[in-house]
Amino acid sequence: MAMNSTFEPIFSQLELAYEPENIYFQTITSMLQASEYLEYPQRLQLILAQPQNEIMVHFPVKMDDGKVRLFKGYRVQHNNVVGPYKGGIRYHPQVSLDHIKALAAIMTIKCALVGLPFGGAKGGLKVDPSALSEGELMRCTRRFTSALKNNIGPEYDIPAPDVGTNANIMAWMADTYINLGDSHQRLRNQSVVTGKPLEFGGSQGREKATGQGVVFIIAELVPEMGITLKGMSYSLIGFGNVGSWTARLLAPYGSLCKCVMDATGAIFNQQGINVEALAEHVKANGGVAGYPGAEAISQKEFYSMEVDVFIPAAMEQMINEDTAKKINCKVLVEAANTPCTPSGERVLEKKGVKVLPAILCNAGGVTVSYFEWKQNRQAETWTAEEVDRQLKRHMIEASNRVKQTAKKLKCDFKNAAYCVALEHIRNVYYIRDIFP
Numbered sequence: 001m002a003m004n005s006t007f008e009p010i011f012s013q014l015e016l017a018y019e020p021e022n023i024y025f026q027t028i029t030s031m032l033q034a035s036e037y038l039e040y041p042q043r044l045q046l047i048l049a050q051p052q053n054e055i056m057v058h059f060p061v062k063m064d065d066g067k068v069r070l071f072k073g074y075r076v077q078h079n080n081v082v083g084p085y086k087g088g089i090r091y092h093p094q095v096s097l098d099h100i101k102a103l104a105a106i107m108t109i110k111c112a113l114v115g116l117p118f119g120g121a122k123g124g125l126k127v128d129p130s131a132l133s134e135g136e137l138m139r140c141t142r143r144f145t146s147a148l149k150n151n152i153g154p155e156y157d158i159p160a161p162d163v164g165t166n167a168n169i170m171a172w173m174a175d176t177y178i179n180l181g182d183s184h185q186r187l188r189n190q191s192v193v194t195g196k197p198l199e200f201g202g203s204q205g206r207e208k209a210t211g212q213g214v215v216f217i218i219a220e221l222v223p224e225m226g227i228t229l230k231g232m233s234y235s236l237i238g239f240g241n242v243g244s245w246t247a248r249l250l251a252p253y254g255s256l257c258k259c260v261m262d263a264t265g266a267i268f269n270q271q272g273i274n275v276e277a278l279a280e281h282v283k284a285n286g287g288v289a290g291y292p293g294a295e296a297i298s299q300k301e302f303y304s305m306e307v308d309v310f311i312p313a314a315m316e317q318m319i320n321e322d323t324a325k326k327i328n329c330k331v332l333v334e335a336a337n338t339p340c341t342p343s344g345e346r347v348l349e350k351k352g353v354k355v356l357p358a359i360l361c362n363a364g365g366v367t368v369s370y371f372e373w374k375q376n377r378q379a380e381t382w383t384a385e386e387v388d389r390q391l392k393r394h395m396i397e398a399s400n401r402v403k404q405t406a407k408k409l410k411c412d413f414k415n416a417a418y419c420v421a422l423e424h425i426r427n428v429y430y431i432r433d434i435f436p
Contacts, residue, residue, distance in 0.1 A: 007032045009042070010032060021341055023099055024099070028049050028102075031109065035422055040426060043434070052078065054074075055151050056072070056073070057074075057144070058073075059147045061140050073123065073125045075122075075148055083117035083119055085120065087122040088162030089123040091128075091129040095124035096126075100123065108120025112424045113401075114398045124162075141169050149177065154188055173193050177189055187379070201372070204381075204382060205387035210242045211241070211248075214242070215250055216392050218356075221356060222331055222356075231255070232253075232308045233255075233307040235260070235302065235329070237311070238312070238315075238335075239282050242335050242362065243335065244279045261299065261302045278291055305328065310331070311333045312334060315339075327348070329353060332348060333361055334355065334357055337358050340355075355414060356413055364391055403416075
C-alpha cells in the first residue's frame with residue numbers, strides 16, 4: 001500500500017512499509033499528526049516513531065500431561081525520557097509484535113498526558129490463559145518472568161496487568177523476580193510490578209482504577225456536551241474488568257446501561273440493565289449471554305441502538321467502517337485502547353460523533369499503578385479514599401489541559417490529548433538533549 005504522503009520521510013527513514021489499517025501505523029500516525037500542531041522537530045518525530053527496544057523471548061514449559069510446549073513472549077520499551085518504562089503484560093492468542101509496539105507507544109503518551117514520571121512499555125505472551133490449568137499458568141508466568149528478568153526492574157521497567165492477566169499473575173511475576181534477585185533487596189524488588197494483591201503490596205482501588213478513571217472523565221466532560229448523567233443511556237462493548245467497573249460506577253449517577261455485548265453475545269433492556277446483577281451473572285457464566293434480566297439481540301441491533309453514549313471497553317480496533325456506520329450515539333467514550341480503525345474514525349467524524357480519546361479516558365489504570373509503585377517504594381499504605389482523591393485530581397487536571405489545548409489549537413480532543421503529552425515529552429528532550 002502507498003505510504004502516508006505527509007509522513008513519508010519519517011516512514012522511509014525507518015524503512016517501514018506503511019499499512020493504513022495496521023494498529024502500529026495508526027498509533028504512530030496519530031502521534032505524528034498531533035506533532036504537526038506543535039511544529040515538532042523531525043528528530044523527535046523519528047525518535048518517537050520507533051520503540052527504543054523490542055524484546056522477543058521463547059521458552060519451554062512442562063505441561064500437566066508431561067509434554068513440553070514452547071511459548072513466545074514480547075516486551076517492547078517505547079520511550080523512557082520521562083522516567084522508567086511502564087506498561088501492562090497481556091496474555092492472548094492474538095498477541096503480535098506490531099500490536100505490542102502500538103500499545104507501548106500509547107503508554108508513553110498516556111503517562112505524559114496525566115503527568116506520571118514514567119515512559120511507555122508493553123508486554124505480551126501468545127497464549128490463551130483460559131486453556132491452561134492454574135499450575136500451567138503459574139509455570140508459564142514464572143518462566144516468562146525469568147526470560148525477561150534482565151529487561152525489567154523497579155527502576156527500569158515496571159509491568160502491570162492487562163487483558164488476560166490479573167493480580168495473581170502479577171504476584172507470581174513479583175515473587176519470581178524477588179527470588180532471582182538480591183536477597184537484601186526484597187522490599188525494593190516487590191515494586192517490580194504493579195497490580196498485585198493487597199496482601200502482597202497491592203494498592204486499594206487498583207482493580208477498579210481504569211473504570212473509575214473512565215467515569216471521572218465522563219462525569220467531567222459529557223455534561224459539557226449537553227448530556228446529563230442522570231438518565232444518560234449508553235451501550236457497552238465488553239463486560240470484563242474495565243467495562244463492568246465502568247457500568248457499576250456509573251449506576252449511582254442514574255445512568256442507564258441499555259445494551260451490553262461481549263464475545264458470548266449481546267443483550268438489551270430499554271429500562272436499563274441491572275449491572276450489579278449482570279456482573280454476578282458474568283462471573284458465574286463467563287459472559288453476558290443468557291442473562292435473564294435482558295433480551296438477546298443481534299450484533300447489528302446492538303450497534304444500531306440509539307443511545308446517548310457508546311462505550312467500547314474491550315479489545316482494540318473493534319469498530320471498523322461498517323460498524324461505525326451503524327453506531328447511533330452523540331458521544332463515543334474510548335474505554336479501550338484504540339477501539340476504532342482509521343476508517344471507522346473517519347466515519348464517526350463525518351457523522352459528527354464526539355469522541356473522548358482512550359489515552360485520556362482509560363489512563364486511570366496506569367495512574368493507580370503509579371500510586372502502588374510509590375507506596376511500595378515509600379513503605380506506605382494509602383486508604384481507598386486517598387487513592388480515589390488522587391486519581392480524580394490527576395484525571396480532572398489532564399482533562400482540563402486537553403480542553404484548553406483543544407480550544408487553543410482549534411482541534412478535536414484526540415489531537416489535543418496527544419499534543420498535551422507530546423509537549424511535555426518535547427520539553428524534557430529540550431532540557432536533557434540527545435546523548436551524546
